[in-house]
Structure formats: structure tokens, C-alpha cells
Amino acid sequence: xxxxxxxxxxxxxxxxALVLLRCNYSSSVPPYLxxxxxxxxxxxxLLLKYTSAATLVKGINxxxxxxxxxxxxxxxxxxxxxxxxxxxxxxxxxxKNYGGSQGNLIFGKGTKLSVKP
Amino acid sequence: xxxxxxxxxxxxxxxxxxVTLRCSPISGHKSVSWYxxxxxxxxxxxxxxxxxxxxGRGNFPDRFSARQFPNYSSELNVNALLLGxxxxxxxxxxxSEGRNIQYFGAGTRLSVL
Numbered sequence: 530x531x532x533x534x535x536x537x538x539x540x541x542x543x544x545x546a547l548v549l550l551r552c553n554y555s556s557s558v559p560p561y562l563x564x565x566x567x568x569x570x571x572x573x574x575l576l577l578k579y580t581s582a583a584t585l586v587k588g589i590n591x592x593x594x595x596x597x598x599x600x601x602x603x604x605x606x607x608x609x610x611x612x613x614x615x616x617x618x619x620x621x622x623x624x625k626n627y628g629g630s631q632g633n634l635i636f637g638k639g640t641k642l643s644v645k646p
Numbered sequence: 647x648x649x650x651x652x653x654x655x656x657x658x659x660x661x662x663x664x665v666t667l668r669c670s671p672i673s674g675h676k677s678v679s680w681y682x683x684x685x686x687x688x689x690x691x692x693x694x695x696x697x698x699x700x701x702g703r704g705n706f707p708d709r710f711s712a713r714q715f716p717n718y719s720s721e722l723n724v725n726a727l728l729l730g731x732x733x734x735x736x737x738x739x740x741x742s743e744g745r746n747i748q749y750f751g752a753g754t755r756l757s758v759l
């Protein structure tokens with residue numbers, strides 16, 4: 530069964546510092562991997578996705594993630610944190626692919642990012 | 647274009663009651679999925695519907711049921727509510743193209759007292 534582990538339930542960085550949020554996956558088949566962001570009292574917004582094309586994936590708001598098969602990792606990074614990046618971030622793996630619809634998403638427990646001024 | 651819309655935004659129920667949550671997908675999207683997000687946890691998959699047929703079911707009791715209508719909107723029903731059903735219920739829609747991008751609504755916050 531596929532699963533996702535997010536290391537660190539809470540990460541705190543200073544404004545302008547590097548953001549690194551860790552995600553490791555377990556999958557018996559080539560995975561589809563995603564990062565979503567959730568702001569307080571809101572739903573989930575897709576940051577970026579990996580679907581077996583380029584291993585370095587660029588997303589919105591300056592975030593990017595690198596798929597490393599040898600390490601079964603898909604860590605999320607941003608070179609310079611902004612106060613508006615404070616939110617909860619979820620890594621997810623797609624369960625399976627149907628011919629005409631998407632499989633289910635299996636989420637990690639999330640990492641709450643705090644940005645200090 | 648409107649995104650995924652869910653109603654109501656907040657709901658308070660008591661134990662044993664029944665609740666119906668509603669979701670309208672993005673125009674053109676034929677697949678709807680439901681997730682439960684308990685406070686402090688990641689979302690957990692409940693159901694997926696595509697073209698009005700159930701395509702997937704998570705590990706939830708039979709008190710949870712759902713359906714999809716001809717216009718692709720969906721309802722999630724929960725019977726005999728328990729305190730542990732208190733959560734944010736998220737609906738997501740996707741296209742029929744199988745590109746694996748789910749777009750989420752803002753959710754319905756259910757509190758069971």
C-alpha cells in the first residue's frame with residue numbers, strides 16, 4: 530500500500546531563509562506525488578505535482594520539489610521564505626490511476642510552517 | 647470560472663443525528679471525491695464518484711454514504727453521528743482526462759456535540 534511520511538509536524542524559519550519541508554513516500558509502482566498548501570479555515574490548494582516527467586518540479590509561489598527515487602523522497606523547498614508562506618503543507622501520493630478518473634490521494638499528516646519576521 | 651463549492655460552510659449537530667453535505671464540482675469536471683480531515687491530521691479519503699458511479703471507497707463505516715447526480719454534483723450523507731465525526735469535510739473534483747489533479751473546495755466544518 531502506498532503511504533506518505535512528512536518529517537516534522539512544525540517547521541519555523543525566519544523571513545528570507547530557506548524553506549525545506551520533507552516528504553518520503555512508499556509505493557510499489559511509479560508514484561504520482563503532490564504538495565498541497567492549506568491556509569487557516571480554507572481548503573487545499575495545489576502547489577505542484579510530479580507525474581514522472583522532469584524530476585525537478587516547479588510550482589506556484591516560488592516553491593519547487595525534487596523527486597529522488599533512490600531516496601523515495603519528494604522534499605519541498607523555497608529559497609526565501611515570505612510571511613505569507615505561513616500555512617500547513619501536505620504531501621500526497623496518488624493511490625492508483627483509473628482510465629477516466631483520478632485515483633485517491635493519500636496524504637501525510639502535514640507540516641505547519643511558521644515564518645518569523 | 648467558479649471553483650469547487652461546498653455547502654454549508656459550518657454545521658452543528660448532536661450525536662445520533664443525520665447530516666447531508668453538498669458539493670458542486672468545477673464546470674466540466676465529472677469526478678468528485680470526498681475527504682475527512684480531523685483536526686491536526688491530513689485528509690483521509692472517503693469516496694470517489696465518476697460519471698455517477700462509485701469508483702472508490704475508503705475505510706469508513708457504512709454510516710457514510712454518497713451519491714453523484716446527473717449534473718455531477720454530489721452529496722455526502724452521514725447517519726447516526728458520533729462525536730468522532732467532527733471534522734472538516736472536503737470535496738474535490740477532477741477532469742475526466744486522468745491527469746491526477748484534484749481541486750478542493752473550502753470544506754464543510756462539522757461539529758458533533
